[in-house]
Amino acid sequence: MRVVIAGAGNVGRSIASELVENRHEVLLIDRDPRAAKAETVPNAEWLLADACELSTLDEAALHRCDVVIAATGDDKVNLVVSLLAKTEFGVPRVVARVNHPKNEWLFNESWGVDVAVSTPRIMAALVEEAVSVGDLVRLFTFQQGEANLVELTLPQDSRVIGRxxxxxxxxxxxxxVTIVRNGRVLTPTPDTPLEGHDELLFVALPEREKxxxxxxxxxxT
Known part of the structure; x- marks a missing residue:
């Protein structure tokens, strides 16, 4: 898979390292020479240029990309990169970093964003998930399909236990999609029984969460 990452800061480099380790082809773009720390991700390609410029994205051959990740620390830049990647180059999958929660509403298909990643929202959801039993917690939103990844830990008095x-x-x-039980990840089958304190992960439409x-x-409730 070929991935272009706009933004070679700590976040961009960390993502690139993971992807390179998993044998993906990665190109990092940043206009700041101080961010061009090629030695930190030696197996990635680097491009010192402005990712908001069409000429830069053309040089990066975005038309050959499977995924573009807009990972800068500026929401305006991430939105522009996402829009150009989707509308001008037809990139199949665009993932964008949301730096400020107040801007999260902008990160949708209108701006070419397939998946918006908001660190504050994810951290808040993980805190809720860690301490909540019996409460449905929204962990992640799939922008393109308008579905959510949600989690619920079964309380001992749930009527589905044993079924x-x-x-x-x-x-x-x-x-x-998944049951986490006693530190193990289980793939549910039709015959899998449900137990108290099972962590159940679902993909669900928002109107079905209730x-x-x-x-x-x-x-x-």
Whole structure:
């Protein structure tokens, strides 16, 4: 997979290191010479230029990219890069970093963003997930499909405990994707029984979250 990352700061370089380690082809773009620390990600390509310029993105061959990641510390730059990547070069997947929560509403398909990553929101969700039993916690939003990744830890009094996955009448437009039990990640099968304190991860439409809550832990609402 070929990935272009706009922004070679700490965040951009960290992402690049992970992707290179997983054997992806990575190009980092930054206009600040101080950010061009090629020795930190020696197996990546580097381009010292302004990612908001069409000529730069053309030089980076965005038309051959599978993913563009707008990872600068400036929300305006990330939005411009996302829009150009999607509208001018037809990049299939655009991921954008949200630096300030007040700007999160802008990071959607109108600006070419497929996935918006807001660090404050993710951290808040992880805190909730760590301390909440019986409360549905939204961990992540898939902008393109308008679905959410949500988590709920089953309380001991949940009426689904002891029932098999196939015997539960799940709400429409929801999918149980993972069960975390005693530190192990389980792929649910129709015969998997549900146990107290199971962490259930779903992909669900927003309008179905209330139905999931009432099914799994109605006393928590």
């Amino acid at each position: 098999r996955v196939q015997d539960v009448s799940w709400p429409p437009d929801t999918s149980l 139905d999931l809550q009432e099914l799994l832990a109605p006393h928590a």
